[in-house]
Amino acid sequence: MADTSPNPQDLDPNAVHGCASGGSCGCSGGTDDVSEADMDAPMDGNQVMGTYYDGGKIENRSMGGLALTRREFATSMGIVTGAIAAAGCSGDALEVFKQTRLREMTQPQVKEFLARLEREYKAKYNTDITVGATPPAEGVKFAYALDLSRCIGCRRCVHACVKENNQSRPNPEGEHNNPIQWIKVLEMEKEKGINLEEADPYYNPDKVPREGHFYMPVACQQCENPPCTKVCPVQATWKEADGIVVIDYDWCIGCRYCMVACPYGARRFNWAEPHLPQKDINPNTHVLGNRPRSKGVVEKCTWCIQRVRNGRYPACVEICPVGARKFGNLNDPHGEIRAVLENKRVYILKEDLNTQPKFFYFFGV
Amino acid sequence: MQLRTRINLSWLWLVLPLLSCQSAPGKAAIDGPDPLHSEPLKQAPAEAGLPPNPIALAMHSSETFAVAKPPISEDMWPCTTCHDGNDVNRNRRVLKEEHTNIQLHHDEEHRWCLDCHDATNRDYLHLASGVTITFDESYKLCGQCHGDKYRDWRMGVHGKRTGQWNGEKQYLLCVHCHSPHEPHFKPLKPEAPPARPTSIR
Numbered sequence: 001m002a003d004t005s006p007n008p009q010d011l012d013p014n015a016v017h018g019c020a021s022g023g024s025c026g027c028s029g030g031t032d033d034v035s036e037a038d039m040d041a042p043m044d045g046n047q048v049m050g051t052y053y054d055g056g057k058i059e060n061r062s063m064g065g066l067a068l069t070r071r072e073f074a075t076s077m078g079i080v081t082g083a084i085a086a087a088g089c090s091g092d093a094l095e096v097f098k099q100t101r102l103r104e105m106t107q108p109q110v111k112e113f114l115a116r117l118e119r120e121y122k123a124k125y126n127t128d129i130t131v132g133a134t135p136p137a138e139g140v141k142f143a144y145a146l147d148l149s150r151c152i153g154c155r156r157c158v159h160a161c162v163k164e165n166n167q168s169r170p171n172p173e174g175e176h177n178n179p180i181q182w183i184k185v186l187e188m189e190k191e192k193g194i195n196l197e198e199a200d201p202y203y204n205p206d207k208v209p210r211e212g213h214f215y216m217p218v219a220c221q222q223c224e225n226p227p228c229t230k231v232c233p234v235q236a237t238w239k240e241a242d243g244i245v246v247i248d249y250d251w252c253i254g255c256r257y258c259m260v261a262c263p264y265g266a267r268r269f270n271w272a273e274p275h276l277p278q279k280d281i282n283p284n285t286h287v288l289g290n291r292p293r294s295k296g297v298v299e300k301c302t303w304c305i306q307r308v309r310n311g312r313y314p315a316c317v318e319i320c321p322v323g324a325r326k327f328g329n330l331n332d333p334h335g336e337i338r339a340v341l342e343n344k345r346v347y348i349l350k351e352d353l354n355t356q357p358k359f360f361y362f363f364g365v
Numbered sequence: 366m367q368l369r370t371r372i373n374l375s376w377l378w379l380v381l382p383l384l385s386c387q388s389a390p391g392k393a394a395i396d397g398p399d400p401l402h403s404e405p406l407k408q409a410p411a412e413a414g415l416p417p418n419p420i421a422l423a424m425h426s427s428e429t430f431a432v433a434k435p436p437i438s439e440d441m442w443p444c445t446t447c448h449d450g451n452d453v454n455r456n457r458r459v460l461k462e463e464h465t466n467i468q469l470h471h472d473e474e475h476r477w478c479l480d481c482h483d484a485t486n487r488d489y490l491h492l493a494s495g496v497t498i499t500f501d502e503s504y505k506l507c508g509q510c511h512g513d514k515y516r517d518w519r520m521g522v523h524g525k526r527t528g529q530w531n532g533e534k535q536y537l538l539c540v541h542c543h544s545p546h547e548p549h550f551k552p553l554k555p556e557a558p559p560a561r562p563t564s565i566r
Contacts, residue, residue: 152550154554170560177560204558206554207554208553208555311532312530313528313529318527321553322542322550323525323537323542328530332531336520336522343520364517
């Protein structure tokens with residue numbers, strides 16, 4: 001629902017304008033004003049036309065045999081249903097129905113959306129959860145490095161990640177138990193080198209590292225050329241300007257094409273309603289990151305987008321007891337990532353697939 | 366910075382063997398309110414008239430690192446409570462009365478306590494050049510032999526840093542992960558493995 005009127009306010013991404021100029025107030029205005037040309041125009045970060053995100057071009061695909069576009073269809077349905085719902089339903093329910101994708105929202109719409117999410121989480125979890133939407137910083141391209149010579153396979157990162165990112169916990173009493181972990185640590189034999197086919201993620205000795213073994217944690221590689229985003233039929237996943245591949249949890253239809261496309265097995269699907277006890281909730285969340293998800297959507301590592309966009313290190317970096325995990329700005333010539341790339345032997349997982357990961361394994365010795 | 370680091374290193378490796386032979390024990394007693402965390406003592410080597418000591422230059426470069434508190438137990442600090450500087454026995458020996466819990470497995474054939482701990486003031490360490498350093502500068506001491514690790518640590522590649530990726534960082538000292546007397550990293554108990562697909566309902 002990008003506002004396309006040549007209002008000078010709209011050209012300023014920081015301008016906060018009233019709801020009269022957008023569709024955030026619940027009226028149906030805005031959507032029909034979007035021309036095809038505007039939809040296809042690349043959204044440059046500096047010339048954001050009232051949109052919050054500069055995630056890039058969103059193709060306008062028409063639906064099957066219908067002459068209507070998906071959005072026109074949805075909007076017209078929204079008007080019809082909205083008229084019905086206005087009588088009985090609460091305002092939030094109507095907003096949920098009318099919600100567009102995050103990348104197309106204007107700033108007031110995003111603000112309204114985040115507030116609604118916080119209300120929903122408060123009602124569901126009885127906890128105050130803040131949902132942020134810090135955008136990418138200019139000139140920043142995140143990258144990650146992991147020292148395979150140091151990692152001892154202790155899985156501290158896996159569990160710190162679960163806590164930080166509100167992943168679904170095991171639910172022994174419930175109907176479903178679908179614990180989700182974004183990091184998978186593979187144990188491999190030193191003699192055989194990096195051999196994914198014989199790698200064991202279920203190792204559980206008394207002490208690690210085991211003699212003759214090394215460990216390779218695998219999570220989202222935040223590819224510069226991500227195969228997962230290309231296959232999404234609804235373009236609910238994309239690469240942000242700072243290189244983090246994110247998912248619009250409210251636009252994901254759960255088809256899991258992206259999970260098939262990902263060569264690293266980095267994406268996870270919520271087969272059941274996530275089990276997130278109130279005491280375990282991390283209340284500091286990002287709309288594209290660790291906010292509680294719902295059943296039927298895909299989720300993945302975002303390098304703790306809620307932390308790194310505010311200058312902090314990802315939770316896995318902070319917890320690692322051997323300091324094997326490095327994180328920083330690839331564009332910073334004096335940062336640790338560049339130091340690794342310039343001075344160490346670097347290994348890129350499945351480099352031959354041309355996914356161009358920004359996750360670099362290296363050998364510190 | 367990296368260029369400078371390499372230059373420093375080449376200096377180090379060239380001069381280290383020479384100068385470690387020259388290290389002089391004779392130093393004035395050191396006063397300081399809190400040697401554990403105070404500013405580094407820029408004490409010159411005892412041999413007056415020599416050209417500037419390259420090791421001291423390398424080790425006392427203007428680079429400063431915010432480091433976590435050294436892992437010294439409170440009841441053992443300050444060392445000068447017991448080691449008052451009188452009657453120092455400089456003979457190499459196995460300790461049988463105190464510090465018996467310390468097992469030296471760190472090039473123990475060639476070194477012992479007073480090669481790192483300063484005999485004159487036990488609240489300090491000293492470099493091979495004889496320059497004394499505080500405990501929170503102990504990375505300089507380690508860097509004398511482990512120059513490659515010292516270089517990597519300063520760049521943030523070896524060891525652990527916390528704080529802000531785009532701002533202030535706090536370094537862990539070498540000794541936070543590697544006991545200086547027994548540096549090999551101790552194995553840990555791993556956290557729980559993931560659920561196998563067969564156990565997920």
